[in-house]
Amino acid sequence: MPHAVVLELIGDKPPLYPAKYAHGLFFVLLSRVDPQLSTKLHEAPRKPFTLAPLTGRNGALLLRFTTLDDGLFGPFLRVLLEVAPEGLPLGDTPYRLARILATPEGHSMAGACSWEELKSAPRQREASFFFQSPTIFTTSKPGGRTRYTSLPDPRLIMSSLLDKWQAHSPYPYNPREEAALRELFELDLELAAFKNLRFHRIQAGKGFFPGFTGEVTLKLHSDSLEVQEAFGQLTTLAFYSGVGAKTPYGMGVARVQPFPQG
Amino acid sequence: MPHAVVLELIGDKPPLYPAKYAHGLFFVLLSRVDPQLSTKLHEAPRKPFTLAPLTGRNGALLLRFTTLDDGLFGPFLRVLLEVAPEGLPLGDTPYRLARILATPEGHSMAGACSWEELKSAPRQREASFFFQSPTIFTTSKPGGRTRYTSLPDPRLIMSSLLDKWQAHSPYPYNPREEAALRELFELDLELAAFKNLRFHRIQAGKGFFPGFTGEVTLKLHSDSLEVQEAFGQLTTLAFYSGVGAKTPYGMGVARVQPFPQG
Numbered sequence: 001m002p003h004a005v006v007l008e009l010i011g012d013k014p015p016l017y018p019a020k021y022a023h024g025l026f027f028v029l030l031s032r033v034d035p036q037l038s039t040k041l042h043e044a045p046r047k048p049f050t051l052a053p054l055t056g057r058n059g060a061l062l063l064r065f066t067t068l069d070d071g072l073f074g075p076f077l078r079v080l081l082e083v084a085p086e087g088l089p090l091g092d093t094p095y096r097l098a099r100i101l102a103t104p105e106g107h108s109m110a111g112a113c114s115w116e117e118l119k120s121a122p123r124q125r126e127a128s129f130f131f132q133s134p135t136i137f138t139t140s141k142p143g144g145r146t147r148y149t150s151l152p153d154p155r156l157i158m159s160s161l162l163d164k165w166q167a168h169s170p171y172p173y174n175p176r177e178e179a180a181l182r183e184l185f186e187l188d189l190e191l192a193a194f195k196n197l198r199f200h201r202i203q204a205g206k207g208f209f210p211g212f213t214g215e216v217t218l219k220l221h222s223d224s225l226e227v228q229e230a231f232g233q234l235t236t237l238a239f240y241s242g243v244g245a246k247t248p249y250g251m252g253v254a255r256v257q258p259f260p261q262g
Numbered sequence: 263m264p265h266a267v268v269l270e271l272i273g274d275k276p277p278l279y280p281a282k283y284a285h286g287l288f289f290v291l292l293s294r295v296d297p298q299l300s301t302k303l304h305e306a307p308r309k310p311f312t313l314a315p316l317t318g319r320n321g322a323l324l325l326r327f328t329t330l331d332d333g334l335f336g337p338f339l340r341v342l343l344e345v346a347p348e349g350l351p352l353g354d355t356p357y358r359l360a361r362i363l364a365t366p367e368g369h370s371m372a373g374a375c376s377w378e379e380l381k382s383a384p385r386q387r388e389a390s391f392f393f394q395s396p397t398i399f400t401t402s403k404p405g406g407r408t409r410y411t412s413l414p415d416p417r418l419i420m421s422s423l424l425d426k427w428q429a430h431s432p433y434p435y436n437p438r439e440e441a442a443l444r445e446l447f448e449l450d451l452e453l454a455a456f457k458n459l460r461f462h463r464i465q466a467g468k469g470f471f472p473g474f475t476g477e478v479t480l481k482l483h484s485d486s487l488e489v490q491e492a493f494g495q496l497t498t499l500a501f502y503s504g505v506g507a508k509t510p511y512g513m514g515v516a517r518v519q520p521f522p523q524g
Contacts, residue, residue, distance in 0.1 A: 191413060210455070
């Protein structure tokens with residue numbers, strides 16, 4: 001079941017590179033519980049989790065951890081609670097785990113949703129994305145080129161979510177459905193509006209990457225109920241999967257507000 | 263020779279729909295000098311001029327007129343001066359022509375540049391676009407769909423300029439060069455940064471259209487001197503041609519700042 005938890009951590013000083021340290025902490029913890037899984041995940045091109053520091057109040061450090069994989073969520077929480085009394089290392093500083101917020105009541109960016117619930121998410125024709133951390137799309141092009149897109153291109157947003165759904169959902173679309181969705185996202189999706197769009201260049205893993213934050217409204221010009229259903233499912237997934245590339249390094253945190261169907 | 267002039271107009275009240283009225287005025291003037299040309303232009307899918315109201319000081323109305331076509335610039339200016347004493351009708355109000363600013367010294371958005379100068383514009387690998395009026399790209403898609411993109415997609419910016427160059431320059435790229443440029447703009451262009459990006463929905467001609475304004479820096483990842491040369495030529499053209507669609511209705515006004523070659 002896709003999960004999003006927010007860890008409230010307390011330390012003597014704010015960490016210099018919270019996203020980087022959080023990534024390190026995650027793998028330290030995971031290697032204690034299952035070294036093989038840790039190595040496998042570390043090398044996986046498509047990671048079934050996201051990790052991002054959130055802005056906390058009163059100097060508390062909030063780390064958001066989401067996963068699309070049950071085999072990861074349970075073990076991770078267990079070892080987190082085991083290690084917490086020793087202090088959780090972020091960089092060279094041990095942090096105290098003050099709280100784990102796992103529900104929307106505890107933190108607006110926490111919650112859980114089964115794949116069955118995602119699958120039966122209501123149909124949508126329009127949705128607003130709030131990109132809370134810098135978001136980027138990676139596109140491989142001929143000749144070994146890797147190009148980055150730091151704009152909320154509707155097609156790239158939805159095809160990134162479709163990629164994540166196909167990689168992790170127990171209910172993937174079949175190849176014919178997947179191809180039809182990609183085509184309709186190319187043809188029938190439009191950016192209806194954007195607000196507070198900002199450009200950032202941030203460290204994520206080994207390098208610095210461009211990305212955008214802000215509010216973006218997508219509109220689907222299609223009467224196909226199947227596409228509207230997929231649009232509803234995939235936009236609901238975004239909260240747990242993140243959007244675009246480098247989501248294990250703090251990028252692509254998004255909240256989505258569906259529009260009431262009229 | 264591509265020209266950009268700024269007309270300073272003075273009236274009793276600010277016009278309600280300056281872009282729309284300016285468009286009307288232009289065709290009224292043109293039909294007086296050459297009714298056939300006026301009809302031909304009105305029906306042309308790709309118009310060799312742009313018209314946009316600019317923000318003026320002290321309540322003066324500034325209208326910017328650019329053209330890529332010598333056959334249009336001379337006649338238009340002549341009739342403008344002929345009709346000016348009667349007052350220029352914008353909507354139902356006659357405006358007095360106070361000044362014609364035709365050089366960068368008169369107004370930063372005025373100037374002229376021969377096609378030969380454009381052709382020998384210095385090579386560039388990076389340039390910043392200042393989109394001063396809402397800018398939009400129209401893309402025709404299969405099944406009679408017309409879709410609008412209101413984001414500064416680097417490929418759409420440069421292919422729009424290439425379209426305009428090919429339609430109006432006496433030195434078009436040959437088909438092989440054109441195809442190579444389109445491919446390299448697809449593969450090797452990246453958005454290096456953006457600033458103050460805002461979304462608008464404005465009236466342009468018969469409908470309302472979405473568009474963006476703001477500052478956008480494009481970077482070319484290509485060592486090909488031909489592409490860098492074309493990038494320099496096309497980014498210089500942008501000042502006169504505008505960028506994207508609906509440029510005769512006030513959209514797509516852009517100023518470009520090249521980066522010094524390092």
